[in-house]
Amino acid sequence: xxxxxxxxxxxELNELVHGSEEDVVIDQCFGQRxxxxxxxxxxxxxxxxxxxxLGAYLDGASIIVNGNAxxxxxxxxxxxKIIIYGNAGDTLGYGMRGGKIFVRGxxxxxxxxxxxxxxxxxxxxxxxxxxxxxxxxxxxxxxIIVLGLGTEEFPTGYFTGTGMHGxxxxxxxNIVPRGLPKQVTLSQASPSDIKRIEENxxxxxxxFGVSMDEILGKTFHRLMPNATNPYKQLYTEN
Amino acid sequence: xxxxxxxxxxxxxRNYDRCINxxxxxxxxxxxxxxxxxxxxxxxxxxxKCVNCHRCVxxxxxxxxxxxxxxxxxxxxxxxxxxxxxxxYKQAASGGVLLSSMGNPENxxxxxxxxxxxxxxxxxxxxxxxxxxxxxxxxxxxxxSKIERDKNGRIRKNLPPxxxxxxxxxxxxMSFGSISYxxxxxxxxxxxxxxxxxxxxxxxxxxDLYKYGSNTIVQVASGRFGVHRKYLDSGAAIEIxxxxxxxxxxxxxxxxxxxxxxxxxTRMIPEGTDAISPAPHHDIYSIEDLRxxxxxxxxxxxxxxxxxxxxxxxxxxxxxxxxxARSGADIIAIDGFRGGTGAAPTRIRxxxxxxxxxxxxxxxxxxxxxxxxxxxxxxxxxxxxxxxxVVKAVALGADCVYIGTAAxxxxxxxxxxxxxxxKCNWGIATQREDxxxxxxxxxxxxxxxxxxxxxxxxxxxxxxxxxxxxxESLRGNRLMLRGVGLNEKELEILGIKHAGE
Numbered sequence: 001x002x003x004x005x006x007x008x009x010x011x012e013l014n015e016l017v018h019g020s021e022e023d024v025v026i027d028q029c030f031g032q033r034x035x036x037x038x039x040x041x042x043x044x045x046x047x048x049x050x051x052x053x054l055g056a057y058l059d060g061a062s063i064i065v066n067g068n069a070x071x072x073x074x075x076x077x078x079x080x081k082i083i084i085y086g087n088a089g090d091t092l093g094y095g096m097r098g099g100k101i102f103v104r105g106x107x108x109x110x111x112x113x114x115x116x117x118x119x120x121x122x123x124x125x126x127x128x129x130x131x132x133x134x135x136x137x138x139x140x141x142x143x144i145i146v147l148g149l150g151t152e153e154f155p156t157g158y159f160t161g162t163g164m165h166g167x168x169x170x171x172x173x174n175i176v177p178r179g180l181p182k183q184v185t186l187s188q189a190s191p192s193d194i195k196r197i198e199e200n201x202x203x204x205x206x207x208f209g210v211s212m213d214e215i216l217g218k219t220f221h222r223l224m225p226n227a228t229n230p231y232k233q234l235y236t237e238n
Numbered sequence: 239x240x241x242x243x244x245x246x247x248x249x250x251x252r253n254y255d256r257c258i259n260x261x262x263x264x265x266x267x268x269x270x271x272x273x274x275x276x277x278x279x280x281x282x283x284x285x286x287k288c289v290n291c292h293r294c295v296x297x298x299x300x301x302x303x304x305x306x307x308x309x310x311x312x313x314x315x316x317x318x319x320x321x322x323x324x325x326x327y328k329q330a331a332s333g334g335v336l337l338s339s340m341g342n343p344e345n346x347x348x349x350x351x352x353x354x355x356x357x358x359x360x361x362x363x364x365x366x367x368x369x370x371x372x373x374x375x376x377x378x379x380x381x382x383s384k385i386e387r388d389k390n391g392r393i394r395k396n397l398p399p400x401x402x403x404x405x406x407x408x409x410x411x412m413s414f415g416s417i418s419y420x421x422x423x424x425x426x427x428x429x430x431x432x433x434x435x436x437x438x439x440x441x442x443x444x445x446d447l448y449k450y451g452s453n454t455i456v457q458v459a460s461g462r463f464g465v466h467r468k469y470l471d472s473g474a475a476i477e478i479x480x481x482x483x484x485x486x487x488x489x490x491x492x493x494x495x496x497x498x499x500x501x502x503x504t505r506m507i508p509e510g511t512d513a514i515s516p517a518p519h520h521d522i523y524s525i526e527d528l529r530x531x532x533x534x535x536x537x538x539x540x541x542x543x544x545x546x547x548x549x550x551x552x553x554x555x556x557x558x559x560x561x562x563a564r565s566g567a568d569i570i571a572i573d574g575f576r577g578g579t580g581a582a583p584t585r586i587r588x589x590x591x592x593x594x595x596x597x598x599x600x601x602x603x604x605x606x607x608x609x610x611x612x613x614x615x616x617x618x619x620x621x622x623x624x625x626x627x628v629v630k631a632v633a634l635g636a637d638c639v640y641i642g643t644a645a646x647x648x649x650x651x652x653x654x655x656x657x658x659x660x661k662c663n664w665g666i667a668t669q670r671e672d673x674x675x676x677x678x679x680x681x682x683x684x685x686x687x688x689x690x691x692x693x694x695x696x697x698x699x700x701x702x703x704x705x706x707x708x709x710e711s712l713r714g715n716r717l718m719l720r721g722v723g724l725n726e727k728e729l730e731i732l733g734i735k736h737a738g739e
Binding site for chain 2: 014033038040052053056059071072078095097110121134137140163237238
């Protein structure tokens with residue numbers, strides 16, 4: 001089904017999207033929020049710029065954005081896939097617990113914060129460019145990969161992995177990360193680590209036409225939590 | 239003895255004339271305060287281990303036990319009372335943050351106890367609730383500002399989704415993890431039988447309790463534990479937790495050692511990892527951001543459920559509530575500084591936040607002044623202890639109240655305030671299997687139903703006395719309240735007159 005979003009408010013647009021049994025193509029999208037909220041099936045292709053909270057609570061559907069996305073993409077996403085050919089805004093994948101998000105360009109502050117995993121549910125975010133500060137804050141599970149394509153600078157901001165107590169973050173850069181918080185252990189990714197994340201790199205490569213040679217052309221740094229109880233402070237029973 | 243040795247606060251008194259060495263007390267005490275000395279043939283107790291939960295007292299078949307406050311004392315001092323000295327010793331020994339449970343026990347004024355309710359005499363008739371119908375049913379949710387008609391003149395149904403309650407009381411958010419499965423089941427079944435609602439708290443919803451979904455409020459908080467589409471769909475309403483009265487401004491932290499078995503599965507995190515709910519929602523730094531979360535939840539559930547935003551009662555509560563009432567939320571829940579908790583730093587619990595009575599009165603006034611009172615319903619908690627508190631809260635402007643502690647007391651809680659130890663002898667605030675099974679949900683739910691049924695009768699009697707036959711007519715009806723022993727500022731904020739006026 002083809003929808004022209006021009007002159008449609010988010011509620012009208014989302015009614016139409018929810019009502020459709022088949023795949024949906026949205027043209028001329030101009031900031032309509034909450035597209036694909038809780039969607040469990042079908043593919044939604046968006047040409048233009050969707051508004052905040054794209055694919056919140058996504059439950060199995062696929063969303064493809066030919067353009068940039070804004071804040072809170074994939075908030076508390078449970079399953080499915082979000083592919084963004086441009087950039088994404090802040091709090092990408094907040095509290096995400098399953099499915100995958102691929103961003104060709106950059107993402108904003110607080111990317112992948114408080115992601116978590118449980119058994120076979122393991123969320124994945126791959127950002128092609130750079131991210132803002134607080135990447136993977138409170139990370140409790142899942143996998144975040146930042147490729148830093150097109151930059152020689154270190155591709156994440158300040159406070160990466162603050163409060164991290166699960167999951168892992170891979171950052172591709174020839175610069176060694178500095179000033180990481182005390183909850184984070186840093187190592188260079190081993191060949192077996194790369195093997196483990198390879199399917200996600202290949203998927204990124206296939207989606208966005210970036211060669212695997214280029215992706216693997218720099219060092220991958222691996223950030224792991226050094227404790228599952230980072231905020232344990234000494235309490236005294238009173 | 240070391241400098242930080244503290245003489246126990248409570249003493250276990252055993253009447254040896256009555257004790258039959260049956261060892262029930264020993265088996266019942268998870269704190270291991272009782273012990274049988276076989277060679278001496280007698281039971282002994284260690285006062286230092288006693289938390290004064292009355293489990294042994296209640297189950298002793300010969301009534302041989304009682305717990306008394308120790309008369310051991312520090313030198314009398316109006317400034318340095320025993321609690322303050324003890325706390326310093328504890329912190330000097332450990333370097334730890336003081337941790338407490340349940341509501342603020344400090345001696346702040348309880349405004350509910352300084353307000354009295356009106357009754358009809360001579361000039362207006364009171365109503366006999368045993369003889370005449372009395373309506374305690376309420377609806378929670380936004381009220382449309384105008385009636386719309388279609389071209390045939392028929393009223394158009396433009397009512398947003400509402401919660402319908404048989405009486406203006408709900409069970410407040412207590413997560414599976416902070417309380418046991420049996421406690422959750424008791425509350426769920428009681429809510430279903432009573433036609434009211436209970437609240438999952440931020441710990442997800444155990445799959446066996448989905449069947450009570452139409453009487454369940456599902457909570458979404460900063461950690462998003464256990465939140466997924468099915469969870470959102472299963473509840474009758476969704477509550478966004480921004481704050482809690484017992485610990486305004488700080489997040490939650492269920493330690494990894496409590497994340498076991500079903501708790502792990504329901505929260506959807508691995509066993510042994512901490513469940514950290516950050517203090518703020520890191521995607522909400524403004525009312526506009528809050529609006530976004532409200533509408534993302536409404537979109538995800540196709541506008542079929544009301545959304546509640548819960549905040550702690552703090553200094554600027556009226557302005558904050560005004561913002562929430564414009565955020566698209568259908569219901570505002572306000573939690574006063576006496577609200578309970580399964581664990582909170584003592585200093586936060588006892589010193590942060592404001593009394594619910596003042597918060598409620600100022601929020602209700604602010605929303606009325608701004609003409610947006612009908613945008614939202616107001617639910618208050620922290621702490622509602624009796625049907626009289628319910629009536630007073632409604633008269634101050636609340637649509638409904640949340641009770642937590644009162645419901646737990648109905649389940650057997652004796653307010654020993656040691657929930658944070660996870661060793662609750664009454665099977666409520668514990669995940670230890672042997673302790674949880676002490677709370678039988680078949681009996682527990684019935685006790686909660688009894689309590690609410692009794693309160694409903696009392697509410698009707700008080701309403702009848704005032705000559706009011708529908709609880710809706712009591713809401714915000716401040717003429718039905720008078721203050722006793724309150725100063726002018728307090729009366730002004732509460733919006734009531736002094737007794738005698």
